[in-house]
Amino acid sequence: MSIPIKNAEGIRRMRESCAIAANVLARMKEQVRPGITTYDLDQIGREIIASYGARSACYGYKLHNSAYPAYTCLSVNEEVVHGIGSLKRILRPGDIVSLDVVVEYNGYIGDNATTVPVGPIEPRVAELLRVSEEALYLGIKQATVGNRIGDISAAVQAHVERAGFSVVREMVGHGVGRAMHEEPQIPNFGRRNSGDRIKPGMTLAIEPMVNLGRYAVRTMSDHWTIVTSDGSPSAHFEHTVLTTDTGPEILTIPNPTTFSSSLSKS
Numbered sequence: 001m002s003i004p005i006k007n008a009e010g011i012r013r014m015r016e017s018c019a020i021a022a023n024v025l026a027r028m029k030e031q032v033r034p035g036i037t038t039y040d041l042d043q044i045g046r047e048i049i050a051s052y053g054a055r056s057a058c059y060g061y062k063l064h065n066s067a068y069p070a071y072t073c074l075s076v077n078e079e080v081v082h083g084i085g086s087l088k089r090i091l092r093p094g095d096i097v098s099l100d101v102v103v104e105y106n107g108y109i110g111d112n113a114t115t116v117p118v119g120p121i122e123p124r125v126a127e128l129l130r131v132s133e134e135a136l137y138l139g140i141k142q143a144t145v146g147n148r149i150g151d152i153s154a155a156v157q158a159h160v161e162r163a164g165f166s167v168v169r170e171m172v173g174h175g176v177g178r179a180m181h182e183e184p185q186i187p188n189f190g191r192r193n194s195g196d197r198i199k200p201g202m203t204l205a206i207e208p209m210v211n212l213g214r215y216a217v218r219t220m221s222d223h224w225t226i227v228t229s230d231g232s233p234s235a236h237f238e239h240t241v242l243t244t245d246t247g248p249e250i251l252t253i254p255n256p257t258t259f260s261s262s263l264s265k266s
């Protein structure tokens with residue numbers, strides 16, 4: 001068991017799948033508004049993914065005998081991750097919604113997520129989003145060659161807890177590549193200078209899940225949706241990052257021009 005190191009070809013393909021994942025996420029984000037259902041948002045995601053000639057890595061993904069039934073993960077308010085789009089879930093002003101997009105293209109996977117406000121939101125919830133995104137970038141900053149995975153974890157945890165929020169313990173970030181989940185696990189809590197040593201050519205999905213209240217979560221009866229036990233809102237921000245000798249490089253950056261040919265075909 002070891003952490004996959006991508007060669008030049010693997011890195012090239014990771015760049016492509018991650019750019020697609022980022023473009024899909026950016027375009028879905030534009031569609032978030034009061035009145036839209038999470039089912040419609042998911043269908044928009046399905047169409048955009050198809051327009052790039054990519055495949056949803058979520059659709060059909062199996063976890064304890066259950067196949068994920070949607071194309072993207074859409075999690076509203078107290079839903080932490082893995083929410084399933086539904087015609088009954090109409091977004092309203094004051095809600096927050098996490099969009100998690102995982103695509104496979106040419107054998108490689110790109111994974112990213114963001115949480116967006118629906119209309120005006122409460123100040124403390126706005127702070128939750130700001131702090132969670134900041135924690136993601138502070139974690140990414142630690143993904144330097146010679147550091148350890150625990151340096152990422154500790155940076156995320158410190159920033160979140162300093163603001164009075166809590167990090168989810170039961171789900172973690174992960175290596176990503178040919179498979180959605182590769183080694184290593186990347187918890188959002190932990191000790192500096194612990195865990196695996198970071199080397200060049202790793203592709204890591206760093207993804208803080210942050211609760212406004214306590215960190216405990218539970219799984220809904222749909223077997224997928226994770227919610228906060230105390231019902232408090234939760235945020236989720238994620239990038240896929242390449243580790244290099246000159247520092248971390250975020251691969252999930254939108255780049256509409258790269259795929260203009262596939263776009264114009266659709």
Ligand code: MF3
Pocket residue numbers: 057058059061068073082100102111112113174205
């Ligand atoms: N970004 C999520 C993860 O890393 C995506 C899960 S997709 C699902 O686990 F299929 F499991 F829902």
Ligand code: CO
Pocket residue numbers: 111173174205207238
């Ligand atoms: Co992920």
